[in-house]
Amino acid sequence: MPLLSANDDIHRLLVGATTIAVVGFSDKPWRDSHAVGGFLRDKGYRIFPINPNIASVLGLVSVPSLEEVGEPIDIVNIFRRPEHVPSVIESAIAVGARAVWMQSGIVHHVAARRASDAGLDVVMDRCIRVAYTLLVR
Numbered sequence: 001m002p003l004l005s006a007n008d009d010i011h012r013l014l015v016g017a018t019t020i021a022v023v024g025f026s027d028k029p030w031r032d033s034h035a036v037g038g039f040l041r042d043k044g045y046r047i048f049p050i051n052p053n054i055a056s057v058l059g060l061v062s063v064p065s066l067e068e069v070g071e072p073i074d075i076v077n078i079f080r081r082p083e084h085v086p087s088v089i090e091s092a093i094a095v096g097a098r099a100v101w102m103q104s105g106i107v108h109h110v111a112a113r114r115a116s117d118a119g120l121d122v123v124m125d126r127c128i129r130v131a132y133t134l135l136v137r
Contacts, residue, residue: 011135017074024079025049033079066091
C-alpha cells in the first residue's frame, strides 16, 4: 500500500472507515487531539481513545494501547512525537489496522515505509480533520 497523498485516495480512506483509534488522545480541551477526536466522533466515526494516562475523554473509555482495543480498527490516527511513531506503527500492524495517519507535523519516513510494506495505507504530515472537511464534508 502506498503513502497516500492524492485527494481521491484519502477521500476513499475516510469514507470507507468506520473506526478510528486516536493514539495520544488528550483529555485537555485545548489540545489538538481532543478537538480532532471529538470532531471525528461527531462525524459518526467510532472512536477509540488510546492514552495510558487517562481513564476517559468525551465520555469514551480510554485504553492504554492499540492491543487493548479488542475490535477491528480502520485508521490509527497518531498524535505522538515522531520518535514514538515506530512503536505505534508496530502496534497498528499487530492489530491488523487498515491505515495509519500521522497528524500535521508528524513525519517518520522509516516507520511509514514499514507500515506500507506491511500492507497499511499511510498518510503523513496531514490533519485528518482538515482532510475530512475539504474532501468529505
